[in-house]
Amino acid sequence: MTTAASFRGLRTAIYAVTDLAKAKAWYAEVLERPPYFDEDFYVGFNIGGFELGLVPEPDAPMERDAAGVPFWGVDDAELAYQRLLTLGAVDHEPVQDVGGGVKIGAVRDPFGNMLGVVENPHFHFDE
Numbered sequence: 001m002t003t004a005a006s007f008r009g010l011r012t013a014i015y016a017v018t019d020l021a022k023a024k025a026w027y028a029e030v031l032e033r034p035p036y037f038d039e040d041f042y043v044g045f046n047i048g049g050f051e052l053g054l055v056p057e058p059d060a061p062m063e064r065d066a067a068g069v070p071f072w073g074v075d076d077a078e079l080a081y082q083r084l085l086t087l088g089a090v091d092h093e094p095v096q097d098v099g100g101g102v103k104i105g106a107v108r109d110p111f112g113n114m115l116g117v118v119e120n121p122h123f124h125f126d127e
Contacts, residue, residue, distance in 0.1 A: 011050060013070035015113040016057035023054050023111050030087055047072065062112040069106055071116035073123060077103040080117045089115065 017023035024043045028034050031052070037044035043054040052072075074080040077095045085091060088110045095105035095117070106116040 010070075012044075012053055013051070014053040014055055015109070015111065016060040017054050017111040017113070018056075018058055018060050019111070020054060020056040023109075026087065026110060027052065027054065030084065060112060064112050064114070069114040069116045071104060071106075071118040074117045074119055077105055077117050077119035080119075081105040081107065084109075084115065084117070 015023070020040070020043060024035060024038070027043075027045060031045055031047060033045065035043045036046045041056065045052045081095045084107045089107035090110075092108050092114060093104070093106040093116075095103050097103050101119075101121045103119040104116060106114055109115050
């Protein structure tokens with residue numbers, strides 16, 4: 001039974017960044033698309049119907065807890081992970097097969113946020 005309070009799926013992951021302009025440029029390169037929403041207080045990217053949001057937080061620490069890591073779906077986890085490292089991310093968890101053909105890995109973006117990638121043959125993307 002579905003109610004008005006039922007969860008319908010993840011919609012937005014928000015990352016605090018110390019330099020909004022640099023973060024916007026970095027994520028535009030990572031995601032290979034410009035933001036759909038671009039203001040001084042928030043930058044939003046539409047990724048397959050989900051949102052990655054950037055908010056300016058000048059005092060955001062570079063070392064943050066890894067709890068609540070958002071994992072973004074990719075076609076090839078190893079390729080995406082290596083590309084993130086090439087673009088300036090820092091290794092957190094190398095890609096590994098966690099069973100059932102599912103592969104995950106995680107990095108820290110240049111602003112201290114955790115960014116995970118997941119290759120899951122059970123999920124399909126439409127862009």
